[in-house]
Amino acid sequence: MGYIPRNLSAILERSIKNNRVIIILGSRQVGKTTSLKILQKNIPKNSIQFYFDLEDIRNLDICQNIDTLKFYLSGEGVNIKKQKVFIAIDEFQYIKNATKLLKTIYDLYPYVKVVVSGSSSLEIQKHLKESLAGRKRVYILYSLSFEEYLRFKSEKIYSEYEKIRISKVESRYVETKNNKYFKDYLSSDTPRTISVSYISS
Numbered sequence: 761m762g763y764i765p766r767n768l769s770a771i772l773e774r775s776i777k778n779n780r781v782i783i784i785l786g787s788r789q790v791g792k793t794t795s796l797k798i799l800q801k802n803i804p805k806n807s808i809q810f811y812f813d814l815e816d817i818r819n820l821d822i823c824q825n826i827d828t829l830k831f832y833l834s835g836e837g838v839n840i841k842k843q844k845v846f847i848a849i850d851e852f853q854y855i856k857n858a859t860k861l862l863k864t865i866y867d868l869y870p871y872v873k874v875v876v877s878g879s880s881s882l883e884i885q886k887h888l889k890e891s892l893a894g895r896k897r898v899y900i901l902y903s904l905s906f907e908e909y910l911r912f913k914s915e916k917i918y919s920e921y922e923k924i925r926i927s928k929v930e931s932r933y934v935e936t937k938n939n940k941y942f943k944d945y946l947s948s949d950t951p952r953t954i955s956v957s958y959i960s961s
Contacts (some may be wrong), residue, residue: 764932767908769903772799781866783852792877795901796848797913799875807844807873812838812853823855826864826920845872852876859891873907896944 768784768791775782776799786792794815800809811834812819820935833840834865847865852858858876865872904912911918 767905768795768899769798772875773802775847775897775899776803776875778862780870780873781862781892781896782875783835783862783896783898784871784875784901785879785898786877786898787903790903791851792901796850796877800848803846803873808838808844809846809848812850814849814854815825820854823849823861824851826855826861826868827862840869840872843871845869847872847874851878853878863892863895866892874958946959949957 772782772784772795784792784795797811798853800811803809812823814820814823821828823829830840833845838845839953849855858878862876865874907918907921910921
């Protein structure tokens with residue numbers, strides 16, 4: 761099955777237009793990496809793009825601090841003081857001082873936009889709030905919602921659900937017309953990736 765459009769993708773596409781640091785937090789296997797890569801595909805072509813998966817130790821070394829990152833980008837012919845650059849960092853919690861890196865990028869390199877994804881632990885959330893106040897947008901990616909589960913099942917089923925949901929009879933729909941799907945949803949092992957909330961700036 762191909763990629764099914766997710767609510768978070770649309771939210772991130774709007775957010776990246778006006779924000780330079782975006783953070784996606786969530787549990788493992790909820791779809792953070794997919795959301796990151798989908799966002800990359802929608803970045804303007806005039807931005808130079810880089811993707812770093814920090815579970816690869818080589819990428820972790822590159823992103824450990826602003827000096828190592830600048831050294832790598834310079835080797836790729838990129839001057840982040842003068843060129844528009846989009847940087848995606850997956851599993852950013854592995855960086856020893858990720859907030860310092862993000863703060864430095866925001867404060868000193870206005871042409872750079874960065875989106876990172878990683879653990880949703882309370883410790884990380886607290887540190888981000890204290891260290892990056894006013895510089896970032898943080899989104900929590902929860903498990904797949906019922907409506908998106910229906911989209912996985914069938915666009916036709918989802919379309920019917922949407923029509924009734926707009927009519928504000930969602931609960932009746934679940935009870936009378938979609939009880940089987942709702943039970944399947946509650947017991948499904950399908951990766952649940954789309955419920956999302958904006959939590960801070």
